[in-house]
Amino acid sequence: MIRQYELVERVRAYDPSVDEDLLNRAYVYAMRMHGSQKRASGDPYFSHPLEVAGILTDMKLDGDTIVTALLHDTIEDTEATLPDIDRVFGENIGRLVDGVTKLTRLELQSDRTKDAENFRKFVLAMSEDIRVLLVKLADRMHNMRTLHFIEDPVKRKRIAAETLDIYAPLAERIGIRDLKDELENLAFTELHADARQSILARLQFLGSAETEMVQTVIDELTVVCSQNGCDCEVNGRRKSPYSIWRKMQRKHASIEQLSDIMAFRVIVPSLDDCYRTLGVIHGHYQVVPGRFKDYISIPKPNGYRSLHTSVIGPLQQRIEVQIRTAEMHEIAERGVAAHWNYKQKGDQSEGEQYKWIRDLLEILDNADGPEEFLEHTKLEMYADQVFCFTPKGKLTALPRGSTPIDFAYATHTEVGNKCVGAKINGRNRPLSVELQNGDQVEIVLSDTSTPSPTWDQICVTGKAKAQIRRFVRQREREEFRDFGAKILEKTFRQEDVALTDKLLAEICEKFQFSTVDDLMAAIGDGTLDPNQVLYVASPSSRPTDGEVKKAAKKRKRKTNAIPITGLTPGVAFHIASCCHPLPGERIVGIAATGKGVTIHTIDCEVLENFHAEPERWRDVAWNRDSEDAQQVSRLNVTITNETGSMATLCSVLGNNNANIMNLKITKRTADFFDLNLDVEVVDVRHLSHIMAALRAMPVITSIDRARS
Ligand code: MN
Numbered sequence: 001m002i003r004q005y006e007l008v009e010r011v012r013a014y015d016p017s018v019d020e021d022l023l024n025r026a027y028v029y030a031m032r033m034h035g036s037q038k039r040a041s042g043d044p045y046f047s048h049p050l051e052v053a054g055i056l057t058d059m060k061l062d063g064d065t066i067v068t069a070l071l072h073d074t075i076e077d078t079e080a081t082l083p084d085i086d087r088v089f090g091e092n093i094g095r096l097v098d099g100v101t102k103l104t105r106l107e108l109q110s111d112r113t114k115d116a117e118n119f120r121k122f123v124l125a126m127s128e129d130i131r132v133l134l135v136k137l138a139d140r141m142h143n144m145r146t147l148h149f150i151e152d153p154v155k156r157k158r159i160a161a162e163t164l165d166i167y168a169p170l171a172e173r174i175g176i177r178d179l180k181d182e183l184e185n186l187a188f189t190e191l192h193a194d195a196r197q198s199i200l201a202r203l204q205f206l207g208s209a210e211t212e213m214v215q216t217v218i219d220e221l222t223v224v225c226s227q228n229g230c231d232c233e234v235n236g237r238r239k240s241p242y243s244i245w246r247k248m249q250r251k252h253a254s255i256e257q258l259s260d261i262m263a264f265r266v267i268v269p270s271l272d273d274c275y276r277t278l279g280v281i282h283g284h285y286q287v288v289p290g291r292f293k294d295y296i297s298i299p300k301p302n303g304y305r306s307l308h309t310s311v312i313g314p315l316q317q318r319i320e321v322q323i324r325t326a327e328m329h330e331i332a333e334r335g336v337a338a339h340w341n342y343k344q345k346g347d348q349s350e351g352e353q354y355k356w357i358r359d360l361l362e363i364l365d366n367a368d369g370p371e372e373f374l375e376h377t378k379l380e381m382y383a384d385q386v387f388c389f390t391p392k393g394k395l396t397a398l399p400r401g402s403t404p405i406d407f408a409y410a411t412h413t414e415v416g417n418k419c420v421g422a423k424i425n426g427r428n429r430p431l432s433v434e435l436q437n438g439d440q441v442e443i444v445l446s447d448t449s450t451p452s453p454t455w456d457q458i459c460v461t462g463k464a465k466a467q468i469r470r471f472v473r474q475r476e477r478e479e480f481r482d483f484g485a486k487i488l489e490k491t492f493r494q495e496d497v498a499l500t501d502k503l504l505a506e507i508c509e510k511f512q513f514s515t516v517d518d519l520m521a522a523i524g525d526g527t528l529d530p531n532q533v534l535y536v537a538s539p540s541s542r543p544t545d546g547e548v549k550k551a552a553k554k555r556k557r558k559t560n561a562i563p564i565t566g567l568t569p570g571v572a573f574h575i576a577s578c579c580h581p582l583p584g585e586r587i588v589g590i591a592a593t594g595k596g597v598t599i600h601t602i603d604c605e606v607l608e609n610f611h612a613e614p615e616r617w618r619d620v621a622w623n624r625d626s627e628d629a630q631q632v633s634r635l636n637v638t639i640t641n642e643t644g645s646m647a648t649l650c651s652v653l654g655n656n657n658a659n660i661m662n663l664k665i666t667k668r669t670a671d672f673f674d675l676n677l678d679v680e681v682v683d684v685r686h687l688s689h690i691m692a693a694l695r696a697m698p699v700i701t702s703i704d705r706a707r708s
């Protein structure tokens with residue numbers, strides 16, 4: 001176990017300005033909090049955070065990171081709380097420890113191996129400070145090193161698989177090669193011990209010849225380069241058993257068939273030297289075509305820079321050669337941690353050197369002050385996405401701004417279609433709420449429920465929008481189909497023509513519809529005239545020309561009547577019978593599931609009943625273009641009971657082009673009649689005109705619009 005003064009010394013060796021007091025306090029605090037807890041190995045638990053801190057000192061990380069490593073399991077595994085950490089070590093350390101704790105909890109809650117890519121993104125999105133991720137990776141590294149102490153083989157395999165799926169790729173993504181290699185190797189040992197053994201045995205068999213070969217190649221490359229004035233350092237390295245195994249799998253090849261289980265590295269002083277050395281090597285050896293890669297001009301996304309080429313080497317064997325500067329080499333090996341180190345050395349050539357990491361982390365804030373470079377940089381990776389969990393822990397990635405409706409449709413179309421509500425982190429929340437990173441979302445379902453056309457406005461994913469529209473169109477078609485069937489049946493019944501299945505089949509064929517449903521839908525939506533169907537089916541019922549014209553005129557009026565704007569196309573609407581709104585009046589729609597939208601005047605008293613349900617309100621207006629449309633208005637009229645008074649009423653209405661639809665006497669006394677009068681009018685101006693004309697008549701005592 002590393003001793004207290006040793007740890008402080010290690011950090012001081014590369015960072016003389018480190019806060020020793022803070023380090024000492026963290027050491028003592030963690031040791032005390034973990035107390036007598038034991039690891040599976042039988043060691044005191046405290047040895048674990050201490051080793052994690054040790055791994056991070058190898059990466060030369062700053063004092064706060066080392067302190068965080070010492071404290072990283074205190075919140076999750078001891079009595080300590082976040083406020084305790086804040087109080088004793090300050091909020092900065094508290095934030096880092098809290099970040100690591102959150103990642104640990106996620107690890108426990110998520111069924112991650114099924115969704116590795118999403119989980120990796122999620123870990124990145126959650127580790128707002130890169131140091132949180134570095135501590136987490138070091139934590140995993142130590143857990144992998146001590147994995148063999150865990151007795152349960154299922155648990156061991158699960159941890160190893162997770163390491164390969166999640167943590168090794170993360171280490172690669174932030175460019176820490178050693179960490180990635182060791183994680184892979186440890187996991188490979190656990191998961192495919194046999195394969196690893198046979199690769200090792202094979203390598204050993206090739207071993208002696210290989211060692212000789214490697215030295216020959218190193219010597220010759222060194223001589224060739226220095227003769228040509230390139231000052232360089234050459235080393236050779238066998239690839240790791242895991243990367244050989246992966247390559248064998250990818251290429252379905254045996255070890256002998258793999259040409260490049262050896263990689264040679266030529267480390268040169270400057271960037272210019274990289275290309276000069278490349279020229280020397282290409283001039284001296286035969287180049288294998290198609291293998292040259294310039295990762296200096298175009299670095300890999302994780303910032304890796306190097307020249308790669310393959311040549312036929314000194315022993316007439318294909319060898320891979322990588323050429324890079326010492327600095328590029330350090331970045332290739334240690335990634336983000338190397339940058340950290342440069343930062344502390346106060347390296348001047350920062351602008352270019354750090355470009356790749358800015359790209360990698362998609363850092364939006366411009367790092368003007370170099371000292372703020374990593375410390376205050378949040379990982380803005382995947383800022384355009386949110387990651388949420390199902391109750392079973394499955395991770396779902398959605399665009400930022402997504403709502404539970406998007407989540408429901410992302411889960412399954414049926415889940416979306418039957419969704420009636422959502423529980424987020426166990427609480428009921430509206431369907432319009434914006435989801436946040438890490439939310440656990442449970443969709444509440446109802447078998448009888450269907451999507452609301454208004455959901456279109458509160459979802460952002462294409463899938464949800466498309467499915468909602470599809471559903472609305474489908475339902476609209478069903479309504480048209482049922483409506484069309486009723487119309488056709490009525491039309492045939494009036495003419496006493498029997499509408500048999502055989503006749504329907506004939507009609508479909510004549511009108512070129514592939515199904516009866518298609519035929520009915522066409523009648524229902526007004527594209528096909530039911531009378532035309534009748535005449536074709538039963539020529540004897542064809543009416544005279546006059547009748548046809550009249551019918552056509554009437555139909556035209558009906559089909560043009562789409563008087564309301566602001567409704568989702570295809571949604572059924574009715575004019576409320578309580579207030580009889582008229583064109584020209586301000587109106588609102590109230591949606592009812594399965595019943596479409598009811599149109600009320602803005603001042604209708606019935607609206608009070610819906611104040612608590614703003615989601616049912618629809619902003620609608622009369623369509624100015626539908627001048628042909630007529631609406632029914634109901635009037636309460638009191639009229640003098642005298643001869644000719646009724647005739648006067650009717651003639652005033654007639655003179656003003658208002659058609660009487662219904663007339664009912666509700667009260668009759670010796671002197672007066674009270675009437676309910678339904679008239680068809682064009683709009684509210686038309687109605688007030690009529691009312692004014694009636695008021696002018698001496699026989700009319702009072703006249704009002706009926707409000708329910
Ligand atoms: Mn730990």
